[in-house]
Amino acid sequence: MRDNIFVSELNQTYIEDLEIEIVERKGIGHPDSISDGIAQSVSNALCKMYEEKLGEGNILHHNTDEVQITAGDSDPKFGGGSVRKPIDILLTGRGIHDYVDENGVEYHFPLERVAIKAAKDWLKENIVNLDVELDTVIECKIGRGSGDLVNVFDRESAIPSSNDTSFGVGFAPLSETESLVLATEELFNSKEFTKKYPATGEDIKVMGLREKDKITLTICCGMVDKYVKNPEEYKAACAVLKEEAEKLAPKYTNRDVEVFINTGDNLDSDDEAGYFLTVTGTSAEMGDDGSVGRGNRANGLITPCRPMSMEATSGKNPVNHVGKIYNILASRIAAEIAEKIPEVKQVHIMLLSQIGRPIDNPKAASTQVILEDGCKLEDVKADIEKIIDEGLENITDIAQDVIAGNARTF
Amino acid sequence: MRDNIFVSELNQTYIEDLEIEIVERKGIGHPDSISDGIAQSVSNALCKMYEEKLGEGNILHHNTDEVQITAGDSDPKFGGGSVRKPIDILLTGRGIHDYVDENGVEYHFPLERVAIKAAKDWLKENIVNLDVELDTVIECKIGRGSGDLVNVFDRESAIPSSNDTSFGVGFAPLSETESLVLATEELFNSKEFTKKYPATGEDIKVMGLREKDKITLTICCGMVDKYVKNPEEYKAACAVLKEEAEKLAPKYTNRDVEVFINTGDNLDSDDEAGYFLTVTGTSAEMGDDGSVGRGNRANGLITPCRPMSMEATSGKNPVNHVGKIYNILASRIAAEIAEKIPEVKQVHIMLLSQIGRPIDNPKAASTQVILEDGCKLEDVKADIEKIIDEGLENITDIAQDVIAGNARTF
């Protein structure tokens, strides 16, 4: 058992008992989420590129957690408009382009080409009405990794060392409002849903406000113009979203849920100006820029009433960037504690790193719990510590989970 | 008195009684802070440009809260090295380039030139060892504002309407650790300090960790190579920072404070590789990219143990962007409450907007307080409500404070 695991009680109102709770999720097609998605996709592709040439587990230094989306210009029309000016997507960050291994073998990696391909593939997969080749211009300025950081990966050691003095946070379980916000966006952006309701663009923002026992979902969704012939069809598409969100709600809460769709619209408008209409399903085509790390946290949500890290998780290297790894791990451990130990009503975890220290041995793993009434900390402390310890023991699994797409980063 | 002001007690451990507290500040020369600083500086310049042509108070729509810094390449050397490849700075966002007023007068604003000038001026003022003209390339892709958003500003009304359904948060007073972290960075980046100790670069990151009554400050500071002739001078410069931080601490806390400087260094190294040495005072010259909204919150700090908004405050328009205005206002109101009402030990404020609603009339102004022992909420409630109400009443002052540089945004 690691000796830097601390468990204590959390003296704080249980999340469901707060009078007001706010939760937000920026859907997969929000410009900030697109940036996150591309950043992570590029990192995964670089990892695979390095492993393919250097052998499994040999991932060279990189951080591709900077993607700037500059909005294009478009002319959405009922029945189908056009993109006029493509969306600019700038990939930046660091990576190793050239490498000489211990045997003197030289490697020249096609880093820029791989990065651009990863970005395009992600867009094709996720923003289905975007014509990636004509609606976007993707430029890669991923720089050459600086020497000192690269060395971290050279050290022969089972466990990588922390790249920085930093921290990650996690909590569990999700509150009803959090669960509902997340599930609503995931429903609307599921393949089944968009197949059935193709007018639904991927640029969906769900804001949940809980005032005591009343939850208000304010949903903003860019409709895809070619599937919306006129204002009536637009209103019908909004009505579908409202209905489906209302239908979904009881699975997550017994509270009263009210749903609003595209409240910024001016429904008296005869032309497109009054409606949230898009050609491609994302407002990046016209109005909105995006960048990495400004939207959802590693658990997929923005939760001002909860502990949050400002670290951008997407795009960081999954090997020794504790700002990434500890946020993912803290969320996972918290979820496991909440799931496996019924006495725990709410758990917060903070993992603190120290630069140079092995990542499986943080400076502190600080955990706070709210327990069910009548339950005592000493009854569950050992179980909690064990879950944390095992989580740290297996921390290097996270890299492969991330690369395989099995770890959420935004 | 507005009827949407809610005050209740906060059931939560007082910040100073938490066992662990983490606080971080990215100094003015950190690449993320540079992005913030430029974004805000550009917005201010655009406001002044619009007012100069259209009359006081006439600020056209813009949001310049997207600045991508792509690191350059440099060769720091003891005694003075060189920048090899300039830092790329991409300004994006939206703004009004062309405008026809109600009398049909056409305006063509030199928006790009004004934006670039603002960015350069900010850099010259704040990153003093950066040769802005040769060490940076600043490109402006600020797009043409989309029609529907622009209209918000056209409406004849004393009070602008909210641009979105969003929220802002604030809290007060700062904890000892928070105050110390902020003060340390501000000291090191003060004109007096850098005059006395010119080796101190602006890229300073201060991380404060309080474990019960022990505070650890981990400070990362890029030294300016031309003022550091050799490893000995480097070590001496670090020793100065340590000493000054230790000297400062007692003004903010009686707790035990330990200070670490540049813990990532390898002090056995003979050449520059082992030290955090820079040519310009910022790691943007070589290793680190930056973007807006990924660092300090509107109060200047990153505080995972406190309520935080993910909104990027810098660069947003100060007229109706509630994501900006409400974060600034919430912090101000919280500070005023904490200062004027001694019974309040800790106050959290959340201001909720609704798109289209006048900004002085939020959907809710929700306030929670921890009171001094023996104090009752009803004794202070009216005073608190009054401060909030007045804050909302004068909300439009914030725009001019921001433009004049009197409101912190990062």
Place this chain on the structure above:
Amino acid sequence: MRDNIFVSELNQTYIEDLEIEIVERKGIGHPDSISDGIAQSVSNALCKMYEEKLGEGNILHHNTDEVQITAGDSDPKFGGGSVRKPIDILLTGRGIHDYVDENGVEYHFPLERVAIKAAKDWLKENIVNLDVELDTVIECKIGRGSGDLVNVFDRESAIPSSNDTSFGVGFAPLSETESLVLATEELFNSKEFTKKYPATGEDIKVMGLREKDKITLTICCGMVDKYVKNPEEYKAACAVLKEEAEKLAPKYTNRDVEVFINTGDNLDSDDEAGYFLTVTGTSAEMGDDGSVGRGNRANGLITPCRPMSMEATSGKNPVNHVGKIYNILASRIAAEIAEKIPEVKQVHIMLLSQIGRPIDNPKAASTQVILEDGCKLEDVKADIEKIIDEGLENITDIAQDVIAGNARTF
């Protein structure tokens, strides 16, 4: 008959009697030619875009005769290598993005998208081993046309006015060396040839040097690595080119022709460094940048012993840009004279424009001819003048020929 047509005798050695003659053609895949091809392709696409929306013949002002190709980086290998960094292609120039017609109807043209599509289509058609989506990044900075130039097209008139005081030149017939150089490149870049010999890349430069009755063809051709497994296959591919060029020569000349292929190679080299090997068939993938107007003149050749205009013909608008139209027309008229009037051994034409003057009425159409022995100018003068006059009469046909791809520009 126009009164500004001047015909005189040319007192100069007949081209075939010069002791030395130099002729060069940069093939379709040379970076300069790629720039030309894209520039022209973009102009054609804009013409069609304008006509589609505004009606046939309604072409708005544009000049897209600036395309900068910045070479990428690649790793050619016998058997197939890879592109590491894509080729950057910057489209610049001017065009009309927004237009209000006489009835007040507003048009917002998707100019950037159309331009990028045209560039990509041209590349896909012409550089067949280039993976356009991953091996290139195409950025469009085509600006908004300036007001005064645009007006030229607004004037109601059958005949557009010259955009500038300029000139075009043409000559005919092609000399043997010129014909051979042109035919050689066209053979090697024909679909049939590359189908049969797929190793032949499109980046072919043919330089013809005639010293009295000896012609030396120095041909530089980037081989496509995936069709060349080893140095032997490379040498065999070169041998094919030599043989085919030698086989072609007698169709154009009875002179002695010697052919050299890739004289810069180091054929003793074991690895790729010694050979002109490419992944994509063009050296733009690695070594060579390109821009418009630096290669072939409007007749497809570089001929220092002949009159030449420096004007870049590709990408200029075909309606009133006399720098383009007069070069094409002069070449056409010269060719027609040479073909129809057997007494003319050699003809040079220079068409001078004056800004604002109708394009069918140049300031001067100056023609000089070398006649067959015994022939007198007065015998052919009228016929020559008639051909020139008819050419000017039908000058507006050139625009549609250009757009339809029936007029060579490089």
Place this chain on the structure above:
Amino acid sequence: MRDNIFVSELNQTYIEDLEIEIVERKGIGHPDSISDGIAQSVSNALCKMYEEKLGEGNILHHNTDEVQITAGDSDPKFGGGSVRKPIDILLTGRGIHDYVDENGVEYHFPLERVAIKAAKDWLKENIVNLDVELDTVIECKIGRGSGDLVNVFDRESAIPSSNDTSFGVGFAPLSETESLVLATEELFNSKEFTKKYPATGEDIKVMGLREKDKITLTICCGMVDKYVKNPEEYKAACAVLKEEAEKLAPKYTNRDVEVFINTGDNLDSDDEAGYFLTVTGTSAEMGDDGSVGRGNRANGLITPCRPMSMEATSGKNPVNHVGKIYNILASRIAAEIAEKIPEVKQVHIMLLSQIGRPIDNPKAASTQVILEDGCKLEDVKADIEKIIDEGLENITDIAQDVIAGNARTF
């Protein structure tokens, strides 16, 4: 005496006896000339950078002969307008960033910074009303030189080898029209002239048309708006140019010279639209893009009636790029022959290179002369050959002349 020097008589009408002659010069502030000037300036700076670190004469491989200028946007006004959007200047080409010498010493050159500085310095020196820092954005994409070319410089040899199979051309003396066109532009762009007449911008195009004994100069000059208060002052400024050009003409010709200034103007216009008015003195601020090698040839002129090379001379490396060196040398030798041998009325020179051959030993130095009546070739042949031979003998001087700014390239 080299055995590849050939001298023969030129059977061609003497230039002054041609019925029509056209000559053009794009002044220093024309966008194409700006590109040329920057390209050459960058090459010079790189040469100095390499020599400073590696020792005199040690110039590493580079070619910076690609500069793309994308016009900005401006709002010229009588009395002084403003630039709205800066001019984009893209530096491309190749150069050596990193180098290991024979002793294993590593060099990392600040190539990008040096290139950008050179470009800015050139602009400040030459386009005096341009605010370089705010009216331009200069981006550097100069790539890493490819290995095989670099090796050329590595070979230990007194005389570099030709980089390509290419040629250069030159002729002398300048005709009256050529001399006049060149002198007119040089006068108008002289420091004395612009000091006296500050309204004269650097963007001057002089087109000379000689029809028998009548010369028409059509001069296009962008006026600097802040020195022109109204249409009357504009007309006065044009009148000055006309007068000064007329005053200059008799120094170069006894022919009748007529001068036209800014014939594209609409002098009835009340506002700026009708006039060639600029904020900065160059049309690159608004309408016109530019690139290298599209304007003046190495002797400063565009002369369709003369032999011309298409090679862009500016920016190419001065050590072994025969496309540059041979054009400069051919012009110099021709001038020397014309000056020193009075019997030579006109001389044309063509220098042919062969890849890999020492540059002082071209494949052929072919010279043709028109002699004064009564003079015989054998009387002057030896003198001509001697001048050519000496020119080739001292060919390596050209590199240092170029770097020192003593050799015209455009």
